[in-house]
Amino acid sequence: xxxxxxxxxxxxxxxxxxxxxxxxxxxxxxxxxxxxxxxxxxxxxxxxxxxxxxxxxxxxxxxxxxxxxxxxxxxxxxxxxxxxxxxxxxxxxxxxxxxxxxxxxxxxxxxxxxx
Amino acid sequence: xxxxxxxxxxxxxxxxxxxxxxxxxxxxxxxxxxxxxxxxxxxxxxxxxxxxxxxxxxxxxxxxxxxxxxxxxxxxxxxxxxxxxxxxxxxxxxxxxxxxxxxxxxxxxxxxxxxxxxxxxxxxxxxxxxxxxxxxxxxxxxxxxxxxxxxxxxxxxxxxxxxxxxxxxxxxxxxxxxxxxxxxxxxxxxxxxxxxxxxxxxxxxxxxxxxxxxxxxxxxxxxxxxxxxxxxxxxxxxxxxxxxxxxxxxxxxxxxxxxxxxxxxxxxxxxxxxxxxxxxxxxxxxxxxxxxxxxxxxxxxxxxxxxxxxxxxxxxxxxxxxxx
Numbered sequence: 001x002x003x004x005x006x007x008x009x010x011x012x013x014x015x016x017x018x019x020x021x022x023x024x025x026x027x028x029x030x031x032x033x034x035x036x037x038x039x040x041x042x043x044x045x046x047x048x049x050x051x052x053x054x055x056x057x058x059x060x061x062x063x064x065x066x067x068x069x070x071x072x073x074x075x076x077x078x079x080x081x082x083x084x085x086x087x088x089x090x091x092x093x094x095x096x097x098x099x100x101x102x103x104x105x106x107x108x109x110x111x112x113x114x115x
Numbered sequence: 116x117x118x119x120x121x122x123x124x125x126x127x128x129x130x131x132x133x134x135x136x137x138x139x140x141x142x143x144x145x146x147x148x149x150x151x152x153x154x155x156x157x158x159x160x161x162x163x164x165x166x167x168x169x170x171x172x173x174x175x176x177x178x179x180x181x182x183x184x185x186x187x188x189x190x191x192x193x194x195x196x197x198x199x200x201x202x203x204x205x206x207x208x209x210x211x212x213x214x215x216x217x218x219x220x221x222x223x224x225x226x227x228x229x230x231x232x233x234x235x236x237x238x239x240x241x242x243x244x245x246x247x248x249x250x251x252x253x254x255x256x257x258x259x260x261x262x263x264x265x266x267x268x269x270x271x272x273x274x275x276x277x278x279x280x281x282x283x284x285x286x287x288x289x290x291x292x293x294x295x296x297x298x299x300x301x302x303x304x305x306x307x308x309x310x311x312x313x314x315x316x317x318x319x320x321x322x323x324x325x326x327x328x329x330x331x332x333x334x335x336x337x338x339x340x341x342x343x344x345x346x347x348x349x350x351x352x353x354x355x356x357x358x359x360x361x362x363x364x365x366x367x368x369x370x371x372x373x374x375x376x377x378x379x380x381x382x383x384x385x386x387x388x389x390x391x392x393x394x395x396x397x398x399x400x401x402x403x404x405x406x407x408x409x410x411x412x413x414x415x416x417x418x419x420x421x422x423x424x425x426x427x428x429x430x431x432x433x434x435x436x437x438x439x
Contacts, residue, residue, distance in 0.1 A: 068228055075235050082242045085249060092252045099259035106266035113270065 018058070022048045026055070030062050178218070182208045186215070190222050 018026070025048055029036060036044070036059050045052040178186070185208055189200075196204075196219045205212040 068231070071228075071231055071235060075231065075238065078235070078238050078242060082238060082245065085242070085245055089245060089249050089252065092249065092256060096252060096256050096259065099256055099263065102263050103259055103266065106263055106270065110266060110270055 018050075022050065026058055026062070030059065030066075034063055034066065035059065178210070178214075182210065186218055186222070190219065190226075194219070194223055194226065 025044070029040075029044060036055070041055050041059075042052050044050075045055045048055070186204070189204060193200075196216060201212050201215050201219075204210075205215045208215070
């Protein structure tokens, strides 16, 4: 996803990069809504000097990239949570073992009372 | 999560998900696929796009189904492309080498995302499972704690209480851990008494010194034989089992406290004739553990932690001959 084709290649000479300004505007629009309506799209395209289709496709791609980033972040958060839960779990396990022993001891003490 | 498919026409370019070929199944699929179509049409990270009017018809031509199939097959074998393979493939399929390269690039990106989705799902399942076990364990401990309290108070009472120790054997079958990424390990318990509730104090994962114990509380009144049992708990890390041996009037099979692998089984029954208190200890414990390949959270504790610090490593308990 992060591999970039260099902007200058024989077969890709028709490609242009959007300007920083264009990208800034697009990003801003994206921040408010990840999907853009037709009307707004046309308007934005006009403002930016782009074809509506270009704007549409940019949004498409942006959603895909954004979704991936989100997933990466969620994954790492979940992993942290998992690790901490796991260590708490181990603590609890040991606690249980010692409690178990205590139960047994108490029980047998009770038994011994009737000797 | 969005399903991926080659349902719409341009989706054939990606041929991402072989399991969906429904032409009419556009609704769920097309968003993701379309986004990658766009990628394939030549956008890079920064939104580089072909000039609006100026693209050649040839560039826009979709790959045929056969071409995609061949590419996919190739991708399965090896997802990175060397120059020679690229050229060869391009020739075979009647494509430009560049097209093949770009296809592989996008395909790898696509695969990475899918892989992340899979990893996330596995992790989520593991987490939920662990959480469930954690909650259960917590409840177990609370129950044990109250059990201890009640036993202690009983100890301080003047009145007699009948204590019947019934020791039963029980089989616990641990499933073997496989190497697969996502697996479930479930330990099953057989209940001995119909009306009994049991506290299953079973821990996960037998490989590192797990102690399991079942404490049964029998609701039935005085139905048990009184058993003498002399119980010897011997912690010996070398021997796989220590024995709680019982010499009884009835037939009580040997019980084992297996500190290495596993199981101790005792039935505790309390019947206080005065207050008619019957202990109610119940927990259903289901250790489900789905493994993630890079993580192994099985406990490292050795048997030596089974006994808390102020306990002697070897305990000898004897029950009197005729205490009933």
